[in-house]
Amino acid sequence: GSESGHDLTPDMIYRYSRQLLLPSFGVQGQSNLLKSSILVIGAGGLGSPALLYLAACGVGRLGMVDHDVVELNNLHRQIIHGEAYIGRSKVESAAAACRSINSTIEIVEHKEALRTSNALEIVSKYDIVIDATDNAPSRYMISDCCVLLGKPLVSGAALGLEGQLAVYNYNGGPCYRCLFPTPPPTTACQRCSDSGVLGVVPGVIGCLQALEAIKVASLVGEPLSGRMLLFDALSARIRIVKIRGRSSLCEACGDNATVTHQKFQHFDYEKFTQSPLSAAPLKLKLL
Amino acid sequence: GSESGHDLTPDMIYRYSRQLLLPSFGVQGQSNLLKSSILVIGAGGLGSPALLYLAACGVGRLGMVDHDVVELNNLHRQIIHGEAYIGRSKVESAAAACRSINSTIEIVEHKEALRTSNALEIVSKYDIVIDATDNAPSRYMISDCCVLLGKPLVSGAALGLEGQLAVYNYNGGPCYRCLFPTPPPTTACQRCSDSGVLGVVPGVIGCLQALEAIKVASLVGEPLSGRMLLFDALSARIRIVKIRGRSSLCEACGDNATVTHQKFQHFDYEKFTQSPLSAAPLKLKLL
Amino acid sequence: MQLTLEFGGGLELLCDSVKIHSVNVDLPAEEKKLTMKHLLAWVRSNLIKERPEMFMKGDTVRPGVLVLVNDCDWELSGQLETTLEDKDVVVFISTLHGG
Amino acid sequence: MQLTLEFGGGLELLCDSVKIHSVNVDLPAEEKKLTMKHLLAWVRSNLIKERPEMFMKGDTVRPGVLVLVNDCDWELSGQLETTLEDKDVVVFISTLHGG
Ligand SMILES: [Zn+2]
Ligand SMILES: [Zn+2]
Numbered sequence A, B: 001g002s003e004s005g006h007d008l009t010p011d012m013i014y015r016y017s018r019q020l021l022l023p024s025f026g027v028q029g030q031s032n033l034l035k036s037s038i039l040v041i042g043a044g045g046l047g048s049p050a051l052l053y054l055a056a057c058g059v060g061r062l063g064m065v066d067h068d069v070v071e072l073n074n075l076h077r078q079i080i081h082g083e084a085y086i087g088r089s090k091v092e093s094a095a096a097a098c099r100s101i102n103s104t105i106e107i108v109e110h111k112e113a114l115r116t117s118n119a120l121e122i123v124s125k126y127d128i129v130i131d132a133t134d135n136a137p138s139r140y141m142i143s144d145c146c147v148l149l150g151k152p153l154v155s156g157a158a159l160g161l162e163g164q165l166a167v168y169n170y171n172g173g174p175c176y177r178c179l180f181p182t183p184p185p186t187t188a189c190q191r192c193s194d195s196g197v198l199g200v201v202p203g204v205i206g207c208l209q210a211l212e213a214i215k216v217a218s219l220v221g222e223p224l225s226g227r228m229l230l231f232d233a234l235s236a237r238i239r240i241v242k243i244r245g246r247s248s249l250c251e252a253c254g255d256n257a258t259v260t261h262q263k264f265q266h267f268d269y270e271k272f273t274q275s276p277l278s279a280a281p282l283k284l285k286l287l
Numbered sequence C, D: 001m002q003l004t005l006e007f008g009g010g011l012e013l014l015c016d017s018v019k020i021h022s023v024n025v026d027l028p029a030e031e032k033k034l035t036m037k038h039l040l041a042w043v044r045s046n047l048i049k050e051r052p053e054m055f056m057k058g059d060t061v062r063p064g065v066l067v068l069v070n071d072c073d074w075e076l077s078g079q080l081e082t083t084l085e086d087k088d089v090v091v092f093i094s095t096l097h098g099g
Helices: A009-013 A026-034 A047-057 A090-101 A119-123 A136-149 A199-218 A260-265 A268-274 B010-016 B026-034 B047-057 B090-101 B119-123 B135-150 B200-218 B261-266 B269-273 C013-016 C036-046 D012-014 D034-048
Strands: A037-041 A062-067 A107-112 A130-132 A153-159 A161-170 A227-232 A235-243 B039-040 B059-064 B106-110 B128-131 B152-157 B162-168 B228-234 B237-243 C002-006 C018-024 C065-069 C087-094 D002-008 D020-025 D065-069 D091-093
Touching: A026 A199, A037 A047, A047 A062, A047 A090, A047 B200, A062 A090, A062 B269, A090 A107, A107 A268, A107 B090, A119 A199, A119 A260, A130 A136, A130 A199, A136 A260, A153 A199, A161 A199, A199 B200, A235 B237, A235 C036, A260 D012, A268 B152, B026 B200, B039 D091, B047 B059, B047 B090, B047 B200, B059 B090, B059 B261, B090 B106, B090 B237, B119 B135, B128 B135, B128 B200, B135 B152, B135 B261, B135 B269, B135 C087, B152 B200, C036 C087, C087 D034, D002 D012, D012 D091, D034 D091
Parallel strands: A037 A062, A037 A130, A062 A107, A130 A153, B039 B059, B039 B128, B059 B106, B128 B152, C002 C087, D002 D091
Antiparallel strands: A153 A161, A161 A227, A227 A235, B152 B162, B162 B228, B228 B237, C002 C018, C065 C087, D002 D020, D065 D091
């Protein structure tokens, strides 16, 4: 109640007690978290742990976007989905899992692909965005959308036995385009569905994405902005490196930025990256 | 079938296809994993993600030990348990979750506390052990047990906003006692239940424990032996440091080791560490 | 000059799948310092075994490759003009898109 | 001598909850080198604000504290006899048991 200086109910105090006990997090961090809203784009390998930990820790409103259905060959890494959901919507499956661990937060299901036509509207409803997608055009589209709307972006990627993580468009830091103004050649853009991934690698990166989003939402700690985490699972090595700041020449966030709301809605990210938003079916030829 | 040089069924090939595609993991890594057995001690904050990822990736036999029941104040970090399991056995809850994502592996429930009287028998049934407990006496007991039985031990810990990870008793490397021959003073042994923990911190460490166990089981990559990972969530900094090798003076694994099967079964780890194996109930006084 | 070169994010596939290379790079004739520009040419001639277009474009790295000198983005030290010193660690890493 | 000292695993609570300390430590009188033994005494006098028994026992660190000099366990460099050099990074970290 207000006379005790916080808005936590007795149930919340009990549920989140281990976080409330933390001097550097405490009641203020938890209150900030409960008032925040986070959108996770992609309910796959990265989204699975990110969504579970964000629901568990008490994010007030948790949104999820995906148009895919659960397949058996997702289950080795997409631990939010069970066999019972094979053939059903990933968002429905993920939302059910999140509700089962925390029925007290608001969970919003966006069962559609994120596109230039709906991105501005969907993203505008949230404070923080997590990019848990698996392809280059989505990464550029999401970054541009976050720049246009002024939303911090926690971007993770995993492939094979490696992972990468950074926070973009936060507190004057760079956006994704500041780092990668020109898309890589198509041949350099491999997906998990083409090249494989060890299941727990997106697990590690997805957890770290949840952590960075929690830090931004709760106003606790130093988010990974202006830095990038590089994870090599095979050799158990992790580097955290210093990256460039915001570029004044950036097309999206620079002094003479050309990306506007209007242009965004008609920009062809598939053409820009010469790469499709949806993955082609896998052709696995084993021995 | 045997004429194609591997033992994977068509269903397995489909389920694990993204791991089979990985040149550095592939059919051999997956076959090794499917033939291996891993025991996770503790189905709490560290055990939750470790168990989910080990079940998902295809460990052949996955055991779990815990005597606790699920409580509401576990749910902010123990993402394997849902609200529907509050008051029920953590092992039952975790086993159900693991079966729901992979019904094709063997899951073994040990619904009891690990003690000197049952540890040798339980641990002897597995190839690799994950220490996902939350107290000092358990850590010494599990390490000694692994030394006696020659089992690699993947040890993780998390408290507050920090985590630690190492692989002990592997390939001539040190055991836990080589590093910590004398237990710390009781006042230095804080638990999550006393001091709090941000939910996603054991999430990150638990995922990394699963990864190290997968590397040891599949004979792929360089496990974190002779090294230790130190994780500081607040500042987003991770150090991987070089630690001492096996000590010839170690009571457990040294040249004149005093820990034997016989002594182990009567050793009082609670007295040795002046710390209880089970946590006392929390007294949370908020404002 | 002793350097450690690391390749990641798939770029190691261009150099026999070896991620870490301890190399000795001589100063170019009549030069007093070794720059990244010279090192890139050296890497292309000495380490890249296949598909050099996946590593370089023109006289710099291809889009999507981050270059780090001692854990710091080379944009902060002058890109191609960055001067290298003995025992420096240079990382070339391709950005990942998977998830 | 310029050193970076870091405290973790709860030890930072003994020094006003500050984890990273950039410090200047003078060589002891009539000594030519700075050893970890000297540094421990210096830390105890200059940085530890409370419960010194949670940091030291006798003339070394208490059980359960790992000491790392430049990311390497001090057991590998001679423990108390380890010689420090300018710009070294020394980490004191208490082992965690939680989960
Ligand atoms: Zn920008
Ligand atoms: Zn030992």
